[in-house]
Structure formats: structure tokens, C-alpha cells
Amino acid sequence: VEELNEAIPAKVTGVLPTWLGGSLLRMGPGLFEVGDQPFRHLFDGQALMHKFDLKNGRVTYCRKFLKTDAYVRAMTENRVVITEFGTAVYPDPCKNIFSRFFSYFRGIEVTDNCVVNVYPVGEEFYAVTETNYITKVDPESLDTLKKVDLCKYLSVNGVTAHPHFDADGTVYNIGNCFGKNLSLAYNIVRIPPAQKDKSDPLEKSQVIVQLPSSERLKPSYIHSFGLTANYFVFVEQPVKINLLKFLSAWSVRGATYMDCFESNESMGVRWADPAAYLSGHKFRTSAFNIFHHINAYEDQGFIVVDLCVWKGHDFVYNYLYLANLRGEWDEVKKAAARAPQPEVRRYVLPLDLHSVGKNLISLPYTTATAALRSDGTVWLEPEVLFSKPRQAFEFPQINYSQCRGKKYSFAYGLGLNHFIPDKIVKLNVQTKETLVWKEDECYPSEPLFVPTPGATTEDDGVLLSIVVKPGAERPGFLLVLDAAKLTEVARAEVDSIFPVTFHGFYKP
Numbered sequence: 001v002e003e004l005n006e007a008i009p010a011k012v013t014g015v016l017p018t019w020l021g022g023s024l025l026r027m028g029p030g031l032f033e034v035g036d037q038p039f040r041h042l043f044d045g046q047a048l049m050h051k052f053d054l055k056n057g058r059v060t061y062c063r064k065f066l067k068t069d070a071y072v073r074a075m076t077e078n079r080v081v082i083t084e085f086g087t088a089v090y091p092d093p094c095k096n097i098f099s100r101f102f103s104y105f106r107g108i109e110v111t112d113n114c115v116v117n118v119y120p121v122g123e124e125f126y127a128v129t130e131t132n133y134i135t136k137v138d139p140e141s142l143d144t145l146k147k148v149d150l151c152k153y154l155s156v157n158g159v160t161a162h163p164h165f166d167a168d169g170t171v172y173n174i175g176n177c178f179g180k181n182l183s184l185a186y187n188i189v190r191i192p193p194a195q196k197d198k199s200d201p202l203e204k205s206q207v208i209v210q211l212p213s214s215e216r217l218k219p220s221y222i223h224s225f226g227l228t229a230n231y232f233v234f235v236e237q238p239v240k241i242n243l244l245k246f247l248s249a250w251s252v253r254g255a256t257y258m259d260c261f262e263s264n265e266s267m268g269v270r271w272a273d274p275a276a277y278l279s280g281h282k283f284r285t286s287a288f289n290i291f292h293h294i295n296a297y298e299d300q301g302f303i304v305v306d307l308c309v310w311k312g313h314d315f316v317y318n319y320l321y322l323a324n325l326r327g328e329w330d331e332v333k334k335a336a337a338r339a340p341q342p343e344v345r346r347y348v349l350p351l352d353l354h355s356v357g358k359n360l361i362s363l364p365y366t367t368a369t370a371a372l373r374s375d376g377t378v379w380l381e382p383e384v385l386f387s388k389p390r391q392a393f394e395f396p397q398i399n400y401s402q403c404r405g406k407k408y409s410f411a412y413g414l415g416l417n418h419f420i421p422d423k424i425v426k427l428n429v430q431t432k433e434t435l436v437w438k439e440d441e442c443y444p445s446e447p448l449f450v451p452t453p454g455a456t457t458e459d460d461g462v463l464l465s466i467v468v469k470p471g472a473e474r475p476g477f478l479l480v481l482d483a484a485k486l487t488e489v490a491r492a493e494v495d496s497i498f499p500v501t502f503h504g505f506y507k508p
Ligand SMILES: [Fe+2]
Pocket: 161, 162, 223, 291, 292, 503
């Protein structure tokens, strides 16, 4: 799609709440080929930042490409210059054999295509992906301000695009790193809130705990983690980054990040809260892929962890090549039938490990179990909160400011039908009841929850989602739903089509 130099007005139907004033910022891919070279994977398109401004019942829409090195150099040379997640760079045909030889030894450059999310650190906003590069942006103009290398501040190879935030603005995140003896490990990091002296909070960021990788040269892929009042919850999944493949890919033309992943068929899933992990107890369960934690909290001596999982060790990203998603509907359905199947699960981790053998979970409201084995491991079985064949409840959101790390009732998610987003779902995690918003030919995005000011109930607020409706007179709109009833409050339609967006932030 083209970027917009000026915001365009939207046609509002319904009535927007008068208190709803702010900007919805979202990230996603916007450019799927450069010259005659296509990007191959859903996560490869060049990062486009979208913004809906809401003020006094009126709405405008704007978008701009991040002016990353990946984007600017691709535009300049009219070819893919930096290897993306699933798209390789090939040698520049214009270069002679000597300069090709030297660029070979310079290796593959790490991408700064920050296509996944955007969020605040201190008083600044950053677009992010999962490498060590983040991009400072102006949330008003959507201009790109600065490429920032996290390695300058923290001992990490990259961090997730899903940090957690404390009410004061402290940011927590986790990433792979090199630990002792060149083994791989995971570092949990903290970035403090805005500083009184106006200095950059990144300068004061630090590693607060390190967890060893269960396989020395193969750390697990991490997309998000859980945070309760007192605990981090880290799920070590069987999708592994093979460091040896990674290092060789660095010198082999045509290799991508996707080529460095492999599945461990026997490890299942390991869990860690640092205290239990370091004392030798390991929580374990059967294999699944995990991208998004919904919420986690402590209750009566247990940690309750709600997750969107995909069953098995086969990597779900293998099914997200653009060729898969662009196929005929029958082909899309066949591919999704072969892929790991989605489920929303609740796991419960006992903090007191007292007797071997029997179920240690005595929380009255869950059927999840945990059994301590004689070897010190604790085997977990989940309670299923939502399960329908090839229908995922994904891109979960909660009333974050009120409920993060606390007992809660409601999760909101994007309904994926064979990987295609076609509905918004509200899930009551206590009763398992669901409400659904769906409309013909409409493809929504992750619904972000915005609470009504002064709200006293958990679901008093609205959900914001960008919806694509190809073929309509105005093919894209911002949808505003009543979060309690999941009914439409208003929509703001624009004369523009949007590509998919992944994650974003509502800035009041
Ligand atoms: Fe994500």
C-alpha cells in the first residue's frame, strides 16, 4: 500500500464515547515486494505504522513506512538488501566479483524491520521486532527518529515484542543471550520509567535475572512471558533456535532466520519461575508452541497461567508463508489442517511442593493438575478454556491496567479461522462462555481494550480493532465495540484498504 502524507478523515457511524480521545497506533507489513523480488513470509513485509486519531467524536487515519535501514536501502537499490525473517538476500548483480567476495565475509546484516509492535519506553515510543534493533518513532507525525541497538545497553541478542509494564512505566522483557561458558541463556531485563533528569531510561536498563537454556546451544524461541505480583513465568517451548545453523547461515547465501529453527521432538515444554527453576524443580508438560500469554496471577499459593497454545512441536510459523495464506480457500484450509491445532489453556503451578504422586492443585475453580514426581519434576496437565478445531482464540488482550497479574474474568481475542482472522471473541476465563462479533467479508485485527474512565467493572470499556472489508465502498474501518456486550458502538470508515496489523498501543 501507499503511505499517506496527511491524515484522511473517516466517516463515523454510531456515536463515539466523548471520553475516547487518543491515538491507536498499530504495526504491520505494508510492502510485500521490492522491484521484482517478493518477500516470502508474513513477518517480512516492510514495517508500516498506522494511526487512528480520535477526538471529539471525529476520527482521522494516517500511515507511514518506518524509514529503517531495511526499507531505505531496499528503496534505494530497488531490491531486498537485508535478509528478513523468511526472505533471503541474494548478491547484488551489479557488484563485481571482488566486492561480492568482501560482502560475503561481512555476513548477513540483522534486520531492523520493526514490523511487530509499538510501545512506550519512558516518554518515547519505539517500533519493535525481535532482533536487537528497535526504532524510535514520533507517535504524532509517525516519522522515524532513530535506530537504536539494544546491545549497547543490555546483554541480549534481542528481546520479545511483548514486554510487560508496571503502572509507573517500568518495562520488563526477556531475550536470548550468551551465558556462562558460551552456553545460551535467557535474560530478563528491566528498563526504568521516565527519568526526572530527562536522561534516556535505556541508559539505566539492566539484566535482573538469568535462566540457563535447557539445551546448551539451542535456546527456545520466546514470543512473550507472564508476570504476576511476585513472579515471572517463562515457558521454554520445543521450538528451538539452532545456534550452529544460525552461525553457518550467517555465512551462507540464501539462508534466513526461518532456516535456523528446529523442533525438539522429545522435550515437551518446560516452565520456569526463577526460584523453582534455580532450586532444581522443573515444571513440565507435553509439547506445544506458545506465542501469546493471556495473563498470569497468584491465588492461594498457586500461580495460574492462561495461554494461547498450538499443540505439538511443529513450528506454527512454518505455516505462515505468504504463499500458504494467499492460496485458494480449500488449500488454505488443507494447510491449516496439517498445522498444530490451537487451544486456550490454563495451567496451575503449585508454589508448595510437598508430597510426591498426588495432585497438588487444590484451587476449587480449576481442573488443572500438577503432580510432583520422585525425580523432582512437576508434571502439569491443563484445564482447557477454549477449543474448536482450526479455530484459534489468538492475539489475546485483557483489561491490562486493572487485571495484569491479578485474578480476572475476561480475555478478548482475534478469532482465526484456519489462520484467517474473521471474528472478535470475548472469552470468560471463569465460565468459558464466549461472545462473538463477526460480519460478512470482514477481517478484524487484535482488539485492544480501553477502559471507561472511572470504571468499576472489569469489562466497562471499548475494544478497538482495525477491520478490512475488501470490495466495500470504504474498504477499511476502525471498529469500536462495547467490551461488555461485544456490540458495535461506532465505526469510522476510510477510503483505503489496509494490510494486516499485528500489535499496537492505544495512547490516550
Ligand atoms: Fe505477538
